[in-house]
Amino acid sequence: MKSGQNARRAALATTFACLAAMPGTALARSAALPGITIGLPTGWQVPEGVQMAITTSFAERSTRPRDNQGNNNLVVFLWATPWKVLGGQLRFLQSFPFNAQSPQGGPWQAGLFQPLTTAQIAWKINDNLGVSYFLGGFWPSDTLLALRSASIAQRFAISYVGDGWNVTANLHYGTMLAENSPTNVHYSDYMNLDLTATKRIGKWAVGAVAFGSTDLPTNRPGYRPVGQFAMGGLVSYAFDTFTVQTMLTRDIAQRNLGGEETRAWMRFLVPLWRPEKKPDQVPNRVTVRRNSAAGPGVARE
Structure with a gap:
């Protein structure tokens, strides 16, 4: 039994090493999936409470001799607190990604990828413009097809939300905490940029999205940095209790x-909890009651 497990692990390690040597959908060096925040007003404040976002995507990259395919699934919990930090809204995020890959048409491999734990502060500049700063980290993963280095994640976002628009730019900066993985794959720092321009029309929203990603320069000889820029469209609909977003993007x-x-x-956006609104309290009022025996009297309600 032990030898069988070792053989399977060796096969996975070999697969990963082959993937690392060739271009692949899931082997962009970014710890965050490029484009993962398109469609979201990440620079704007959100209602107090807990929200859940479930994002799933299926990708096919036109490689030779056969295409690479990948399925990425991410669950994010966001807690927008009532607390202010430096005048901005404090919120916390926790993500759990589960991804699957089929390199060059080969067998599908799946596993839990790197969770992200982070805090974010969002400031209102005026009634329609907001900015945010995001600081956290990706935990290392034991999944052989995942990046296996912990990393620091910073994001800087700006959002305009006036007149039903969502115009957002979200810049990701990632710092890897290890240079090489246990399978001797080299890591470099990375930068991503997610862009959104959508317009709400009743319960519908339509518009354009785009994203880019790039490895940052490294001194490692022979290292070939990867990068991409993609564009596409978004259509979403707000139901009574949740919102659904659909997007299609293509590398240019x-x-x-x-x-x-x-x-x-x-993507499904689902509010899980909102603090109960306290009923409006009736302010103290002074009423005058008259009766023939006591004369004028004052009662406080």
Whole structure:
């Protein structure tokens, strides 16, 4: 039994090493999936309470001799607190990704990828404009197909939300805490940029999204940095208790990934808890009652 487990682990390690040597959908060096925040007004304050976002996407990259395919699934819990820090809204996020990959048409491999734990502060600049700063970290993962280095994640977002618009830019900066993985794959720091421009029309929203990602320079000889830039569209609908977003994106440029990627996205935004609103308290009032025996009297309600 032990030898069988070791053989399976060795096979997975070999698969990962082959993937690392070739371009692949899931082997962009970014710890965050490029484009993961498109469609969201990440620079704006959100209602106090707990929200859940479930994002799933299926991607196919046109590589040779066969396409690479990947399915990415991410659950994020966001707690928007009532507390203020430096005048901004304090919120906490925790994510849990579960991804699956089929390199070059081979067998699918799946596992829990790197969870993210972070805090964020969002400031209102005026009634329609907000900015936010996000600081946290990705935990290391034992999944062989995942990045296995812990990393620091910073994000800087700006959002305009006036007149039903959501115009947002969210810049990701990632700092890897290890240079090499246990399978001798090299890691570099990375930068991503997620862009959104959508318009709400009643319960519908439509518009454009785009994202780019790039490895940052490294001194390692022979290292080939990867990068991409993709564009696409968004359609969403707000139901009474949740919102559904659908998006389709396509690479218009890529570097060292072996081919362009097409990705279909779906996201569910679900509020889980809101603090109960206290009923309006009736202010103290003075009423005058008259009766023939006592004369004028005062009662406080």
